[in-house]
Amino acid sequence: MPKHIACLTFDFDAMSGLVSRGLTTPTPVSRGEFGAVAVPRILNLLEKHTIPSTFFIPGVVLETYPDVSRSVHHAGHEIGNHGWTHVPPANLTPEEEETALLRSSEAIAAITGRNPTGYRSASFDLSPVTAQLLSKHGFAYESSMMGHDHSPYRLRLGDVVDPSGQVTFGQECDVIEMPVSWNLDDFPHFEFLRMPNSIMPGLAPADAVLENWINDFRYMCETEEWGVLTFTFHPYVIGRGHRMIFLQRLIEAISDMGGVFMNMNDAVLEFRGK
Numbered sequence: 001m002p003k004h005i006a007c008l009t010f011d012f013d014a015m016s017g018l019v020s021r022g023l024t025t026p027t028p029v030s031r032g033e034f035g036a037v038a039v040p041r042i043l044n045l046l047e048k049h050t051i052p053s054t055f056f057i058p059g060v061v062l063e064t065y066p067d068v069s070r071s072v073h074h075a076g077h078e079i080g081n082h083g084w085t086h087v088p089p090a091n092l093t094p095e096e097e098e099t100a101l102l103r104s105s106e107a108i109a110a111i112t113g114r115n116p117t118g119y120r121s122a123s124f125d126l127s128p129v130t131a132q133l134l135s136k137h138g139f140a141y142e143s144s145m146m147g148h149d150h151s152p153y154r155l156r157l158g159d160v161v162d163p164s165g166q167v168t169f170g171q172e173c174d175v176i177e178m179p180v181s182w183n184l185d186d187f188p189h190f191e192f193l194r195m196p197n198s199i200m201p202g203l204a205p206a207d208a209v210l211e212n213w214i215n216d217f218r219y220m221c222e223t224e225e226w227g228v229l230t231f232t233f234h235p236y237v238i239g240r241g242h243r244m245i246f247l248q249r250l251i252e253a254i255s256d257m258g259g260v261f262m263n264m265n266d267a268v269l270e271f272r273g274k
């Protein structure tokens, strides 16, 4: 039976991603605050279409917004581990990374009653030891890598990347990778971000992005019997009016193509059972 799955994932970073970039003055903090305004809008839309989804929430955001975080769980959505702060693991020591990972799982379990099965790194940037830590601590899946578009695969341990360019792949482990792409992430398309040495223009017309995303899903339907496409949203980005309409139209288009919406944990179980 052909099956084409869409995983809608929401990284509820609030201000943590801006703070980790050194943007700590009142306006960027308020920009992140808008995420807490947007989450109820997103939950309403998902409920209207009976769509299960996955929210990745950093530990600091669980502490800043306990009620909003609990509302995600109470609405029936999965909560995955997104580290403690929003500093990418590639910028942490292995000890700091492991402490953050476990502390965050504990905070999620305090809401949901069980440890999260999935992990997504801040800024899609794993450290050389992340895969090892996830395997050691029994995570079922990871979702920050870009080695495929619509097929999960097994994460590798111990890849060696020589500065000369030679890459030696390590052994596959039991953790499933649920691949992502910057293309299928709302942030680079829509957010205007001015940093001391760079400007990310963002502010793309939603219709143009929508057409690309629908075509990525259509291509999967036309070329694969089974596949899963993962979309990444940030409440403070997607929660603006015209982008909420974009999200609604994406949901309708995927439904029209016969797509099935699943949270990531269920999509992983389905992949393992194939």
Ligand SMILES: [Zn+2]
Pocket (backbone or CB within 6 Å): 011, 013, 017, 082, 086, 121, 122, 123
């Ligand atoms: Zn994030």
